[in-house]
Amino acid sequence: MKILLSGFMPFGGESLNPSWEAVRRLDGVQADEDVILYATKLPMVYEEARIRLITSMHAIRPDVIIGVGQAGGRSEITPERIAVNVSDSSMPDNNGRILNDETIIPDGPAAYGSTLPNQKIVQVLKEMGIPAKLSHSAGTFVCNQVFYGLMHELSLRGRAQIGGFIHVPYITEQTEGKSVPSLPLHVIVNGLRAAAVASSKAWQEKYRQPLEIR
Numbered sequence: 001m002k003i004l005l006s007g008f009m010p011f012g013g014e015s016l017n018p019s020w021e022a023v024r025r026l027d028g029v030q031a032d033e034d035v036i037l038y039a040t041k042l043p044m045v046y047e048e049a050r051i052r053l054i055t056s057m058h059a060i061r062p063d064v065i066i067g068v069g070q071a072g073g074r075s076e077i078t079p080e081r082i083a084v085n086v087s088d089s090s091m092p093d094n095n096g097r098i099l100n101d102e103t104i105i106p107d108g109p110a111a112y113g114s115t116l117p118n119q120k121i122v123q124v125l126k127e128m129g130i131p132a133k134l135s136h137s138a139g140t141f142v143c144n145q146v147f148y149g150l151m152h153e154l155s156l157r158g159r160a161q162i163g164g165f166i167h168v169p170y171i172t173e174q175t176e177g178k179s180v181p182s183l184p185l186h187v188i189v190n191g192l193r194a195a196a197v198a199s200s201k202a203w204q205e206k207y208r209q210p211l212e213i214r
């Protein structure tokens with residue numbers, strides 16, 4: 001089975017984005033028996049990011065899709081519970097666009113829940129000694145737009161796919177000289193890899209078919 005992980009380009013004056021730095025190190029990795037990881041890089045631009053992820057989904061045809069983004073200031077790896085149908089931030093995207101109370105998908109539902117095994121992911125990461133916590137808000141910036149767009153796409157297709165979003169803290173290099181929480185890159189990489197394996201198990205429990213008829 002295939003798992004697609006997305007990461008973002010840097011923004012807000014940063015020279016890197018830990019989401020892309022982490023997922024690019026997982027591209028092509030066999031995370032478990034019959035589990036191959038793929039990474040795709042998204043622009044930090046509202047519509048383009050959402051469309052780019054859907055294009056990658058069409059090309060790769062993954063069973064599990066995990067969007068990943070930077071949440072500067074958080075100290076844990078945080079699977080997101082819910083995506084909301086609104087973009088609203090005083091911060092511009094990388095095209096300089098500021099969105100105010102904008103609906104992402106007109107006539108779409110107010111929110112979608114993640115279909116990743118979030119509680120299991122938090123539990124597995126904690127057992128590995130990696131700080132992890134369920135988050136109840138992915139915000140209303142570009143990450144939430146990608147997360148909402150992903151869940152909307154999955155709801156339209158009705159295929160045997162699960163998906164969701166995980167925010168990660170800054171990596172240590174980004175916070176030198178500042179009193180802001182961070183994690184070493186390798187910890188984030190290991191955490192996302194474990195989250196992918198936990199998700200593959202959840203997918204298999206839900207959709208597993210005998211190998212010979214796949």
Ligand code: PCA
Binds near residue numbers: 017019044069140
């Ligand atoms: N974090 C931003 C957008 C891109 C990213 O890595 C967010 O949380 O919306």
